Amino acid sequence: MRTENGQIIHLADYRQTDFVLERVDLTFELDPTETKVEARLIFHRREGADTAAPLVLDGDELVMTGLLFDQMEMDAARYDATPDSLTIRDLPASEPFEITITTMINPEANTQLMGLYRSNGVYCTQCEAEGFRRITYFPDRPDVLAVYTVNIIADKASCPLLLSNGNFLGGAGYGEGKHFAAWFDPHPKPSYLFALVAGDLGVVEDAFTTMSGREVTLKIYVEHGKEARAAYAMDALKRSMKWDEEVFGREYDLDIFMIVAVSDFNMGAMENKGLNVFNDKYVLADPETATDQDYANIEAIIAHEYFHNWTGNRVTCRDWFQLCLKEGLTVYRDHEFSADQRSRPVKRIAEVRHLKSEQFPEDAGPLAHPVRPTKYREINNFYTTTVYEKGSEVTRMIATIVGKDGFKKGMDLYFERHDGDAATIEDFVKCFEDANGVDLAQFSLWYHQAGTPLVSVSCAYDQAKGEFTLSLEQMIPPTPGQSIKEPMHIPLRFGLLLEDGSEAKVAAVSGADITGDVLHLKERRQTVTFSGIPSRPVLVLNRSFSAPVNLHFEQAPADLAHIARHDSDLFSRWQALNDLALPSLVEAASKARAGETVETSAMLADTLIAIAGDENLEPAFRAQALALPSESDIARELGSNNDPDAIRTGREAVLAFIANRGAEVFATLFERHRTQGAFTPDAANAGQRALRNAALSYLAVSDGTPARAAEAFASADNMTDLSAALTVLAHRFPAATETAQALESFRARFADNALVIDKWFAIQSTIPGDGALARVQALMTSPHFTKSNPNRVRALVGAFAFSNPTGFNRADGAGYRFLAEQILEIDPKNPQLAARILTSMRSWRALEAVRSDHARNAFRTIAAGEKLSSDVSDIVERMLK
Ligand code: ARG
Ligand code: ZN
Numbered sequence: 087m088r089t090e091n092g093q094i095i096h097l098a099d100y101r102q103t104d105f106v107l108e109r110v111d112l113t114f115e116l117d118p119t120e121t122k123v124e125a126r127l128i129f130h131r132r133e134g135a136d137t138a139a140p141l142v143l144d145g146d147e148l149v150m151t152g153l154l155f156d157q158m159e160m161d162a163a164r165y166d167a168t169p170d171s172l173t174i175r176d177l178p179a180s181e182p183f184e185i186t187i188t189t190m191i192n193p194e195a196n197t198q199l200m201g202l203y204r205s206n207g208v209y210c211t212q213c214e215a216e217g218f219r220r221i222t223y224f225p226d227r228p229d230v231l232a233v234y235t236v237n238i239i240a241d242k243a244s245c246p247l248l249l250s251n252g253n254f255l256g257g258a259g260y261g262e263g264k265h266f267a268a269w270f271d272p273h274p275k276p277s278y279l280f281a282l283v284a285g286d287l288g289v290v291e292d293a294f295t296t297m298s299g300r301e302v303t304l305k306i307y308v309e310h311g312k313e314a315r316a317a318y319a320m321d322a323l324k325r326s327m328k329w330d331e332e333v334f335g336r337e338y339d340l341d342i343f344m345i346v347a348v349s350d351f352n353m354g355a356m357e358n359k360g361l362n363v364f365n366d367k368y369v370l371a372d373p374e375t376a377t378d379q380d381y382a383n384i385e386a387i388i389a390h391e392y393f394h395n396w397t398g399n400r401v402t403c404r405d406w407f408q409l410c411l412k413e414g415l416t417v418y419r420d421h422e423f424s425a426d427q428r429s430r431p432v433k434r435i436a437e438v439r440h441l442k443s444e445q446f447p448e449d450a451g452p453l454a455h456p457v458r459p460t461k462y463r464e465i466n467n468f469y470t471t472t473v474y475e476k477g478s479e480v481t482r483m484i485a486t487i488v489g490k491d492g493f494k495k496g497m498d499l500y501f502e503r504h505d506g507d508a509a510t511i512e513d514f515v516k517c518f519e520d521a522n523g524v525d526l527a528q529f530s531l532w533y534h535q536a537g538t539p540l541v542s543v544s545c546a547y548d549q550a551k552g553e554f555t556l557s558l559e560q561m562i563p564p565t566p567g568q569s570i571k572e573p574m575h576i577p578l579r580f581g582l583l584l585e586d587g588s589e590a591k592v593a594a595v596s597g598a599d600i601t602g603d604v605l606h607l608k609e610r611r612q613t614v615t616f617s618g619i620p621s622r623p624v625l626v627l628n629r630s631f632s633a634p635v636n637l638h639f640e641q642a643p644a645d646l647a648h649i650a651r652h653d654s655d656l657f658s659r660w661q662a663l664n665d666l667a668l669p670s671l672v673e674a675a676s677k678a679r680a681g682e683t684v685e686t687s688a689m690l691a692d693t694l695i696a697i698a699g700d701e702n703l704e705p706a707f708r709a710q711a712l713a714l715p716s717e718s719d720i721a722r723e724l725g726s727n728n729d730p731d732a733i734r735t736g737r738e739a740v741l742a743f744i745a746n747r748g749a750e751v752f753a754t755l756f757e758r759h760r761t762q763g764a765f766t767p768d769a770a771n772a773g774q775r776a777l778r779n780a781a782l783s784y785l786a787v788s789d790g791t792p793a794r795a796a797e798a799f800a801s802a803d804n805m806t807d808l809s810a811a812l813t814v815l816a817h818r819f820p821a822a823t824e825t826a827q828a829l830e831s832f833r834a835r836f837a838d839n840a841l842v843i844d845k846w847f848a849i850q851s852t853i854p855g856d857g858a859l860a861r862v863q864a865l866m867t868s869p870h871f872t873k874s875n876p877n878r879v880r881a882l883v884g885a886f887a888f889s890n891p892t893g894f895n896r897a898d899g900a901g902y903r904f905l906a907e908q909i910l911e912i913d914p915k916n917p918q919l920a921a922r923i924l925t926s927m928r929s930w931r932a933l934e935a936v937r938s939d940h941a942r943n944a945f946r947t948i949a950a951g952e953k954l955s956s957d958v959s960d961i962v963e964r965m966l967k
Contacts, residue, residue: 092956097407097460103225104135107232108182112222114202116209116240116284118194121202122151125189125222130182137179143172143187143223146201146216150223152188160185172223189222196220197874197915205350206309208285209245210363212356215406215465218277228403229508231274238284239266245284247307251275251359253341271359273339274506276402281358283307283346290316294324294338297331302338307346308369315370318381318767319345319388326389329423334497336396345369345388349840352876352918353469354387357394364391367841367877373765375842377806378772385427390420396501404508406465410457410533411511413469414477418485421478428769431630431656432706438631438657439710441479443718445471446636449538450722451928452965454565458511458533464960466918472536479634480532484515486577486604486632487529488522495521528608529575536565539574541607543639547622554582554590554616554623558607560635566967576607579632582616582623587652593618604632624648626662629655641665647693656707663697663711666690667740671720674736679729684739688747695748698755698781705759706773712780714741717891718929727934730891734854745787752788755781765804772806779810786818796824805842808832813849820853833870843870844881851886851893858893859900862886873912876919883908887926894926895933899940902927906944909958910951917955924948924961942966 111126129141150167153160155174165174177183196203201220202211211217219226236250242265248257252271260266287307294302304323306316323345330336340360351365368387371380397419398412425433448454448471455470457477462468485493496518504513511533515526542559562571580603582590597614599606605614624645628637649662667690674684697703697711717737721728745752759778761771786795792815799811812832815825829846836842847870851862865871865882872878887894887905894901905927913920930941948954949962 092463092960094461094463095465097405100405100407102132103227103230104132104139105129105141105177105225106132107225107230110232110234111237112234113237114239114282116193116238116245118204119192121191121193123189123191123222124152125187125224127185127187127224128182129177129185131178131180133180140173140175141177141185143174144216144219144226145170145172145223146220148172148220148223149190150187151190152186154184154186156184157186167223170219187223191221198917199350199352199876200918202282203350205348207244208283208287208346208348209240210283210285210346210348211281211358212352212363213280213358214278214356215469216278218280221280224277226277228276228278228405231276231402231506231508233274234271234280236269236271236280236282237266238269238282239264240284244286246286247284249281249283249307249344249346249361251279251281251361253360271340273359273399275359275399276508279357279359279399279402281356281361281363283361283363286310287346288313290320292320292324294327294343296327296337298337300337300341302327302340303342305342305344306369307344308366309347309349312347312370315372315375316347318371318376319369319384322385322388323392325385325427326392326423329389329426330393330396330419333422333426334396334419334494336501338395339400343392345391349877350875352916352922355391357391357398359395359399362391365877367844370841371767373767373804375805375836375839376767377809377845378767378775380805381767381772382424382428386420386424389423390416393419393423400506401501401504402508404510406462406468407459408510409465409468410473410477410480411509411514413474414457414479415481415514417474417478418481421482429704429706429773431660432704432710432769432773434630434657435660435707435710437475438661441471441475441631441634442722443716445475445634446538447718447722447929448472448925449476449536449565450563451931452566452967453925453928453961454536456534456536456568460534464921464956466957467921467960476634483529483532483577483633484518484526486579487526487575487606488518488524492518492522492524526575528572531572531574535562535571535574536568537563537571539576539633539635541576541578541633541635541637543625543627543637545625547619549622552617552619554619554625556614556616556625557611558614559611560607561610566964573608573610576633576635578605578607578627579603579629580605581626581629581653581655581658582619583626583649583653584621584623585648589654590616590619590623592616603629626653626655626658628658628661629653630657631661639665643687643689647689650693650697656703659697660707660710663694664715666693668715668719668723671715671733671737671740672723674740675720675724675729675733676736678735678739679732684736686740686743690740691744691747694744695751698748698777699751704770704773705777706769709773709776709780712777712784714744721891721929721932724932726932728932729934730895730937731897734892741784742787745784748784749788752781752784756785756794775804775806775810779807779814782810783814783818786814792819792822792824795819796828799828805845809845809849812846816849816853820855820857837870840870840875840877844877847871847878847881848885848889851882852890854890854892856893856896858886858890859896859904862893863904874915876916879912879919879923884923884926887923895937897936899937899943902941902944903947906947909948913951913955913958914953917957920955921957921961924958924965927965930965 108128113124115122193202193204200217238248248267250269255268257267288310290306292304308316345362347364347366347369355364397415499521500517540561545556594617646662646666653659677684720733759774761774795814802808909920
């Protein structure tokens with residue numbers, strides 16, 4: 087583990103390697119504690135490189151037991167080896183040479199889950215970003231691409247399965263109960279895409295015929311006995327392959343595509359060439375154990391990793407500063423895929439909810455950074471929602487600016503120009519400029535300037551002239567290291583909605599570029615005049631969330647209600663409801679904090695209830711409409727000096743008002759929207775369940791008793807309904823006997839299914855209020871809990887810190903002290919996991935003084951810890967800056 091505090095790496099310091107790597111031959115002799123790795127690397131000095139330059143290879147905790155130069159033992163005077171680097175001098179000026187390195191590694195002891203490790207007896211690897219250097223000394227950077235051959239030798243009985251990237255070459259016995267297999271990957275790749283898996287697993291097999299008629303074998307490997315639960319993942323994989331052919335013209339390029347599900351994994355999944363490794367949470371599903379959300383996540387992540395084959399693998403990143411080149415683009419592609427498979431507006435609403443609740447706070451706090459950062463200390467800490475989700479939004483804006491066909495043309499050019507390359511964001515943007523004859527120079531600021539832009543809007547209508555005037559002003563808030571910002575190119579989709587719900591036809595516009603329904607805001611301040619408008623229109627701005635900005639627009643509640651009921655864009659209807667609700671919730675929080683009674687506007691409640699009951703609208707949309715802005719949405723809107731208890735008290739009062747006023751409608755919805763027949767995870771059925779469960783959560787408030795939720799729990803025949811009912815019971819009636827009984831029956835029924843037990847942990851750790859900490863601490867002693875599995879830690883500690891605002895942010899600071907303790911305990915074993923959970927405190931500066939003092943002290947406690955990893959110390963340092 088890298089305990090020394092890493093140096094800061096700067097984008098400006100990028101330079102090519104002095105040596106070109108031609109080929110890689112790896113041989114693994116697998117053993118749980120003493121695995122021998124032999125790496126044969128063929129290099130030549132790059133033309134023009136300094137002929138005296140040594141070869142410097144990266145390592146991390148490595149032990150070298152042999153080093154050959156052109157098959158002969160290397161003279162000790164020519165090299166220096168430390169656990170984290172190998173330097174070799176006096177190398178040939180131009181002819182190729184071969185270095186053979188032998189290292190010994192201990193997969194069993196690898197608790198940080200980077201490099202080669204064991205998960206439930208299965209050998210597996212995670213190399214992105216810098217895990218390969220924990221296997222052998224190597225130029226471990228994404229711009230070093232080579233062709234790999236991999237030989238794996240292992241015990242035949244415990245590891246009947248030996249997998250690596252590419253196509254299978256052959257295998258045979260190897261004496262003494264061992265066997266071996268050889269794999270060859272013809273596509274040059276960087277080391278972060280290397281993978282090896284060995285163990286005893288079950289398999290689901292299928293096939294896909296590509297658009298040019300090639301037959302590809304598809305295999306998903308899971309623990310024995312869980313094969314049936316991989317069927318949905320397989321279906322999602324085939325749909326992804328088809329979609330990438332149809333939408334982007336991208337075909338798969340090997341004879342076989344494999345996915346392996348493992349139970350210990352730091353992230354969601356990994357796109358290793360031809361051999362994706364997944365957190366089993368994003369593979370395994372059946373109606374009894376997976377929720378509709380689980381199914382949707384599986385579909386999205388299977389697609390995401392598959393799409394990386396072109397956006398990430400065929401075209402990779404020059405350096406880790408370009409991470410968004412593959413991640414932002416691939417998230418955009420998986421979002422589009424899900425939108426095509428499901429309901430586009432509902433998908434968009436869910437994406438925007440996620441963006442606002444995760445990325446906006448990151449962009450507004452001490453961890454804010456540009457989509458393409460220019461420096462980092464620990465790259466693992468840059469797999470962020472800014473790089474991924476804001477990166478996707480930036481890609482979406484390019485598509486908005488150049489149009490659907492223009493986007494396809496730009497992507498075609500990108501693949502044509504850069505297939506086989508390690509590219510940069512500049513390369514990517516240039517393809518859209520060249521393919522469409524547009525200038526994206528100002529637009530590119532989206533990659534470089536951190537912070538969520540704030541667009542202030544005001545408008546006026548002149549009846550006599552028939553003119554509608556819109557004034558816009560953009561402001562990009564200061565973020566760490568960036569105090570002054572340039573105005574950006576913000577593409578805003580808009581409409582002018584007339585009283586009858588139709589759209590005003592604009593005769594002429596002055597003051598802005600408008601293409602179709604997109605207004606291009608480029609100046610700091612812009613005034614736009616629309617003429618020929620017959621009556622006062624209602625402005626609908628940022629339709630489908632065309633730009634990831636905050637709008638400051640005091641739109642009259644009646645106008646918002648008009649949009650909510652009549653706009654043609656379902657997303658905007660949801661947005662208007664949200665904009666209608668948020669000021670009420672903010673006001674409710676202030677009233678609650680001042681000890682005053684909260685009053686809720688009847689207009690808000692009635693608009694919401696009317697939409698909920700409108701059978702012409704799709705149920706999934708109505709469920710989204712019913713979900714009020716969250717406590718953290720309200721905190722973000724308030725901005726500073728936040729008191730999470732007051733926020734909750736205020737929100738609860740508004741919620742109760744709506745629940746009581748709409749009780750009859752909710753009861754009808756609850757009865758009417760039962761899904762019929764056998765469970766299917768499709769979007770339409772999932773929408774029915776979402777609406778019914780949203781109704782149930784309001785009914786629990788108006789009923790005031792757990793009876794209905796207990797009944798729903800007892801009669802549920804799928805995990806979506808079962809866990810929704812359990813959540814209502816636990817969160818609304820934590821002390822009720824019904825709740826205790828339901829929790830225990832759930833635990834007993836799923837005791838041997840860790841992924842379901844994770845839901846049981848998360849439901850309890852998110853029960854609001856001061857009692858949460860004691861509950862979490864008690865659950866940590868449960869036999870179901872283990873600190874060594876990242877999914878368990880995230881379900882219990884992570885859910886508490888990220889998703890329980892009142893429980894975690896206790897006024898006495900006990901939540902923060904608990905988290906500090908946990909971080910110090912997890913960090914020595916798994917620094918990535920520790921650092922990730924610590925980011926839950928990214929909004930600490932927006933808390934009121936008592937809490938923020940406690941939070942600061944918790945950071946200081948962590949900072950004083952011995953031998954902090956660079957992952958955790960990097961986060962703590964930025965949090966305190
Ligand atoms: N590239 C993976 C993805 O599909 C994520 C891997 C992140 N790994 C890490 N150690 N940070 O998004
Ligand atoms: Zn990815």
